[in-house]
Amino acid sequence: MAYGLQIKNASDQLVLEISDRVARFVTTGSSSYTTGDSPITVSVTGMANDDTWTVIVNSSVAHGGIEVVKGSGSFTMKQAGLFASQTVTLRYIVIRN
Amino acid sequence: MAYGMEVKNSSGRTIFTTEEEFCLYTYGSITNSSTNGAVASYTQSAFDSGKLLFARPQNGESGVICGTLTSSNYTFFGAGSYGYPGNAAGGTTEADFPSAPGVKYTIATRLDASTPGTGYGLKVTKSNGTDLIIDSGNLTKRMNILDIVGGSSGTGSITYTKPGSVAFNEIFVVASQLQARMWWSAAAGYVPASTGVAGTWAYFNNSAGTITLYNGYITDFGNQIEHDASGTYNTFTGTQKVQYIIMHLPLG
Numbered sequence: 639m640a641y642g643l644q645i646k647n648a649s650d651q652l653v654l655e656i657s658d659r660v661a662r663f664v665t666t667g668s669s670s671y672t673t674g675d676s677p678i679t680v681s682v683t684g685m686a687n688d689d690t691w692t693v694i695v696n697s698s699v700a701h702g703g704i705e706v707v708k709g710s711g712s713f714t715m716k717q718a719g720l721f722a723s724q725t726v727t728l729r730y731i732v733i734r735n
Numbered sequence: 736m737a738y739g740m741e742v743k744n745s746s747g748r749t750i751f752t753t754e755e756e757f758c759l760y761t762y763g764s765i766t767n768s769s770t771n772g773a774v775a776s777y778t779q780s781a782f783d784s785g786k787l788l789f790a791r792p793q794n795g796e797s798g799v800i801c802g803t804l805t806s807s808n809y810t811f812f813g814a815g816s817y818g819y820p821g822n823a824a825g826g827t828t829e830a831d832f833p834s835a836p837g838v839k840y841t842i843a844t845r846l847d848a849s850t851p852g853t854g855y856g857l858k859v860t861k862s863n864g865t866d867l868i869i870d871s872g873n874l875t876k877r878m879n880i881l882d883i884v885g886g887s888s889g890t891g892s893i894t895y896t897k898p899g900s901v902a903f904n905e906i907f908v909v910a911s912q913l914q915a916r917m918w919w920s921a922a923a924g925y926v927p928a929s930t931g932v933a934g935t936w937a938y939f940n941n942s943a944g945t946i947t948l949y950n951g952y953i954t955d956f957g958n959q960i961e962h963d964a965s966g967t968y969n970t971f972t973g974t975q976k977v978q979y980i981i982m983h984l985p986l987g
Binding site: 642643645647651652653654655656657658659660661662663664665666667668684689690692693694695696697698700701702703704705706707708718719729731733734735 | 744745746748749750751755760782783784787804847856857871875877879880881883886909912914934935949950951973977978980982986
């Protein structure tokens, strides 16, 4: 290598290269959401609506329609398309890259 | 940063910094299962602890990656049946969806949950002096994000196309966020009242080298829907307000 950072494992295989885009864990949590409610707001220090932040969301009820909107210092999440009066648990993992 | 250690990649993205203390991920090995409806030891508690389940079809295969996450495990689509498949009354199966025949998967864990390696190498900890941010002794496999797609206010599915330099068999998605339910409800006679799929899933097209991501539903009333996740026969309704990590795991 001419410059930069490389890490190899004990088998001499490259495991980290200076051009790599890595996932870094920020935080995790969960909240209850009921059909028709306003989106849940989750505060995350330093968060911005750019491509270095990602939120992975899982619902206790598989029905699609999950919506995540990133903002400054927080994100919102909801699940559209649920049946009437349904309450679910929305789990999230925040990743930075 | 005023002090500490920070490394950025050649595009200016942070690989690690002591200022933010966000740790990297690592994984051990990839499980190859030819079983339709394979069961992974990945639970809601695992999700809550920040672990990520990465998955794709077996080498050379096309199909949907999807499943169900419970307090006990994550069960991939492939073995479920709905209605009365093969009978005159009709029905459908997850294999008809079409779910991938078998699956490759691995569970990535946070480095700050790892025990620091001993001996030589690079080790960076958080300010508490014990929790790892990065540790060359625990980075045994390469994990490189190829892209993060979605997150717009658009509707419909999202299609990612692999770069020419990367083997499609080495590209994974985060299955932790992929779940769906199927249904088939019989009506009078042999005509179903409704049939469909709702949830979030990824369709791998091996010949095209594409991954199409869905977050919504396909359904039909009064007809036997053709569960074709490639979208050839079905009309999909959904949102793009979800992001998906496309991950390259070149070392298996």
